[in-house]
Amino acid sequence: MPFSMIVLAKQVPDTANITGEAMKPDGTVNRGALPAIFNPEDLNALEMALAIRDRHGGHVTVMSMGPPAAAEVLREALFRGADRVLLLTHRLFAGADTLATSYALARAVATAGVPDIILCGRQAIDGDTAQVGPQVAEKLGIPQATYVDDVVDLEEGGIVVSRSTDRGVHILRMPLPALLTVVSTANNPRPPSARRVMAFKKARTRNELMGSTQDYLEIDQLESQGLLIEEWGVDIIGAEPGRCGIGGSPTKVKKVASVVISPREVKRVEPTQQGISSLVDELIAEHILS
Numbered sequence: 065m066p067f068s069m070i071v072l073a074k075q076v077p078d079t080a081n082i083t084g085e086a087m088k089p090d091g092t093v094n095r096g097a098l099p100a101i102f103n104p105e106d107l108n109a110l111e112m113a114l115a116i117r118d119r120h121g122g123h124v125t126v127m128s129m130g131p132p133a134a135a136e137v138l139r140e141a142l143f144r145g146a147d148r149v150l151l152l153t154h155r156l157f158a159g160a161d162t163l164a165t166s167y168a169l170a171r172a173v174a175t176a177g178v179p180d181i182i183l184c185g186r187q188a189i190d191g192d193t194a195q196v197g198p199q200v201a202e203k204l205g206i207p208q209a210t211y212v213d214d215v216v217d218l219e220e221g222g223i224v225v226s227r228s229t230d231r232g233v234h235i236l237r238m239p240l241p242a243l244l245t246v247v248s249t250a251n252n253p254r255p256p257s258a259r260r261v262m263a264f265k266k267a268r269t270r271n272e273l274m275g276s277t278q279d280y281l282e283i284d285q286l287e288s289q290g291l292l293i294e295e296w297g298v299d300i301i302g303a304e305p306g307r308c309g310i311g312g313s314p315t316k317v318k319k320v321a322s323v324v325i326s327p328r329e330v331k332r333v334e335p336t337q338q339g340i341s342s343l344v345d346e347l348i349a350e351h352i353l354s
């Protein structure tokens with residue numbers, strides 16, 4: 065039986081390559097100054113969806129909420145195998161905390177039609193809250209499993225997954241539709257295929273085309289070739305503007321600073337039995353070891 069799937073993918077600052085001012089004075093991310101990438105665990109979520117489609121058949125839609133530049137993530141999703149991509153973009157979505165982000169994403173999923181399975185990354189490497197997946201499931205009123213590293217069984221109306229926790233592996237059975245958050249150890253995401261890069265490298269949003277000399281001509285052309293990336297705003301998803309973006313966000317990021325932990329003292333330990341056991345005694349005395 066084929067399964068319909070939606071993958072939620074976020075464009076994130078490449079925190080490993082921060083240049084310029086990372087944060088704006090109002091506490092929101094200065095995305096313009098940061099190289100942007102596909103959130104790593106969202107690639108694992110996409111790979112899990114593609115593997116399910118390979119085995120059972122089905123359809124994979126990738127949805128991202130972000131500024132117009134987030135279309136780059138959606139092109140990458142097409143290169144890797146997505147059937148359909150959707151950009152949730154509107155100035156009212158800007159500066160959203162997890163409550164407002166999950167609200168807009170849940171509205172968009174409901175507008176697209178709740179699929180059999182929604183797949184998210186465990187967490188985004190910038191906000192790092194791991195909250196959006198569970199919040200989307202809660203808003204849609206569907207069951208969820210977090211930290212999923214494998215789909216053990218999948219049949220009409222039900223899914224069995226394994227989740228890795230620091231207390232061992234849990235095997236969970238859930239009815240469908242359901243939401244999964246996927247960890248980086250779940251799989252090795254397939255690379256973009258050359259054939260698909262050739263097929264989809266021209267895919268653009270209307271926004272990206274506006275202003276080019278013959279934009280309407282290009283838009284019609286791309287639309288007829290199925291290469292026009294859909295953009296959804298507040299109206300299409302029927303969202304309440306007051307619940308979106310910074311206006312709908314009770315959490316404001318006050319300041320982000322990189323914390324550098326510097327050693328208070330350096331101590332040389334003799335590589336002898338005596339040296340090691342007096343170090344262990346000291347660590348026990350300081351309640352670092354028990």
Ligand SMILES: Cc1cc2nc3c(=O)[nH]c(=O)nc-3n(C[C@H](O)[C@H](O)[C@H](O)COP(=O)(O)OP(=O)(O)OC[C@H]3O[C@@H](n4cnc5c(N)ncnc54)[C@H](O)[C@@H]3O)c2cc1C
Pocket residue numbers: 072073074075093103105106109127128129130160161162163165169183184185186187188189190191192193194195196197315317320
């Ligand atoms: C340094 C920093 C700290 C922050 N702290 C908080 C905080 O404490 N509380 C708070 O409410 N907000 C916080 N935010 C804002 C938060 O980053 C945004 O709300 C963000 O859109 C979602 O949260 P997240 O990045 O933690 O994502 P997570 O909850 O970690 O993301 C989990 C998964 O949800 C999906 N997802 C998340 N965002 C999107 C998206 N835009 N489009 C598509 N899929 C998506 C992806 O599959 C992702 O892997 C913080 C932001 C920064 C930069």
